[in-house]
Amino acid sequence: MTRPVVAPDTSRLQEACRRAGLRMTHQRLELFRELVGSPGHPSAEELHQRLRERIPTLSLDTVYRTLATFEALGLVRRISSPDHVARYDANPSPHHHLVCVRCRSIEDFSWPAVDELELPPRAAGWGLVQGVRAEVWGVCSACRQRANRPVRLPPENRGR
Amino acid sequence: MTRPVVAPDTSRLQEACRRAGLRMTHQRLELFRELVGSPGHPSAEELHQRLRERIPTLSLDTVYRTLATFEALGLVRRISSPDHVARYDANPSPHHHLVCVRCRSIEDFSWPAVDELELPPRAAGWGLVQGVRAEVWGVCSACRQRANRPVRLPPENRGR
DNA sequence: TTAAATGCAAATGATTTGCTCTTGG
DNA sequence: CCAAGAGCAAATCATTTGCATTTAA
Numbered sequence: 001m002t003r004p005v006v007a008p009d010t011s012r013l014q015e016a017c018r019r020a021g022l023r024m025t026h027q028r029l030e031l032f033r034e035l036v037g038s039p040g041h042p043s044a045e046e047l048h049q050r051l052r053e054r055i056p057t058l059s060l061d062t063v064y065r066t067l068a069t070f071e072a073l074g075l076v077r078r079i080s081s082p083d084h085v086a087r088y089d090a091n092p093s094p095h096h097h098l099v100c101v102r103c104r105s106i107e108d109f110s111w112p113a114v115d116e117l118e119l120p121p122r123a124a125g126w127g128l129v130q131g132v133r134a135e136v137w138g139v140c141s142a143c144r145q146r147a148n149r150p151v152r153l154p155p156e157n158r159g160r
Numbered sequence: 161m162t163r164p165v166v167a168p169d170t171s172r173l174q175e176a177c178r179r180a181g182l183r184m185t186h187q188r189l190e191l192f193r194e195l196v197g198s199p200g201h202p203s204a205e206e207l208h209q210r211l212r213e214r215i216p217t218l219s220l221d222t223v224y225r226t227l228a229t230f231e232a233l234g235l236v237r238r239i240s241s242p243d244h245v246a247r248y249d250a251n252p253s254p255h256h257h258l259v260c261v262r263c264r265s266i267e268d269f270s271w272p273a274v275d276e277l278e279l280p281p282r283a284a285g286w287g288l289v290q291g292v293r294a295e296v297w298g299v300c301s302a303c304r305q306r307a308n309r310p311v312r313l314p315p316e317n318r319g320r
Numbered sequence: 321t322t323a324a325a326t327g328c329a330a331a332t333g334a335t336t337t338g339c340t341c342t343t344g345g
Numbered sequence: 346c347c348a349a350g351a352g353c354a355a356a357t358c359a360t361t362t363g364c365a366t367t368t369a370a
Binding site: 086107111 | 246
C-alpha cells in the first residue's frame with residue numbers, strides 16, 4: 001500500500017454506480033462523502049442527523065436504503081456493535097477493531113502482523129473470503145477510570 | 161472411575177452464580193446446558209424454541225434476561241451476525257469465526273497463529289483487553305454453488 | 321420469610337416496506 | 346419520457362421493561 005491520501009474521493013462511488021447501472025443522486029453523493037470523509041463508525045441515525053444540515057428533506061429510510069445499496073456495492077461494510085444498532089465502516093484499507101463493551105465505542109487500529117498471516121486450511125477452503133478483521137474487546141481506559149465497579153453483575157444491565 | 165463426568169459441565173455456572181450471589185434456577189441451569197451442550201451460535205429465539213420442550217412455561221423474555229446475566233458473568237459472549245439478531249457464543253476456548261454474508265451462518269475455526277500473536281502497542285495500551293477474535297467474512301461454499309447471481313445489486317436485499 | 325427471578329403483556333426502538341411523488345438519464 | 350429513487354407513514358420484529366406471582370435460599 002502506498003499512502004492514504006484521502007480527500008472525499010467520490011470516484012469510487014461514481015465508478016461503482018456506473019458499473020451497476022445505478023443513478024447518481026444528490027443523496028447518494030452526500031452520504032458517501034459523509035461516510036468516507038469522517039472518521040468513526042456512524043449509525044444510520046447519526047448519519048441522518050449530520051446530513052440533515054446539508055439536505056434538510058433527507059429521510060431516515062433513504063439513509064437505510066442507501067447504506068444497503070452501498071453495502072451491496074461493496075463500498076461500506078455493515079458492522080455490528082455490542083449495542084444492537086448497525087454501524088457502517090467505509091474505511092477501505094485493512095484494519096481492526098477495538099470494541100469497548102462498556103461504552104460500545106469502536107476504534108480502528110492497524111495490525112500488520114494479522115494482515116500478513118495466511119489463513120489456516122480450514123478457513124482457506126471455506127468459500128470466497130472477502131475480508132478478515134480482528135476484533136479485540138474489553139473495556140477502554142476511559143471507561144475503566146470512569147466507572148470502577150468491578151463487574152456488572154445482575155440483569156438490569158444494558159443501561160440504554 | 162466413579163467420577164460422574166457431567167457432559168455439559170455445569171460447575172462453571174454454579175461457581176459463577178455463587179461468586180455473584182445469584183440463585184441457581186431451573187431455567188438458568190437448562191439454558192446453560194443448552195448453550196454449552198450444542199454447537200453453533202443460537203439466537204435467543206432459537207434457544208427458547210429448543211428449551212420449551214423441556215420447560216414448557218419458559219418465556220422468551222426470561223431467555224433474554226438470563227442470557228444478559230450470563231454475559232455479565234462472562235459465561236457467554238453476545239456476538240453479532242450480519243443479520244441483526246444477536247447470537248450467543250458459549251465456547252470458552254479461543255476460536256475465530258467464518259461468517260457467511262449470504263446465509264449468515266457463523267462457523268468456528270481455530271487459528272493458533274493469531275492466538276499467539278502479540279497485540280500491537282496501540283491495542284495493548286487501549287484498556288483492559290478481554291479477548292481477541294478474528295472474523296473472516298465472505299460467501300460459504302454452499303452459498304456460492306446454490307446461488308450464482310453475481311452481486312446483490314439494488315436495495316430490496318435483506319430477504320429476511 | 322423475603323428478596324430475587326419468572327412469566328405475562330405491553331412498550332420500545334431500530335430497521336423495513338408499501339405506495340405515491342419526484343427526478344436523473 | 347419513465348423507470349429508478351426519494352419521502353412519508355405505517356408495519357415489523359428483535360429486544361426490553363413494569364408489574365404481579367412464584368420460588369430459591
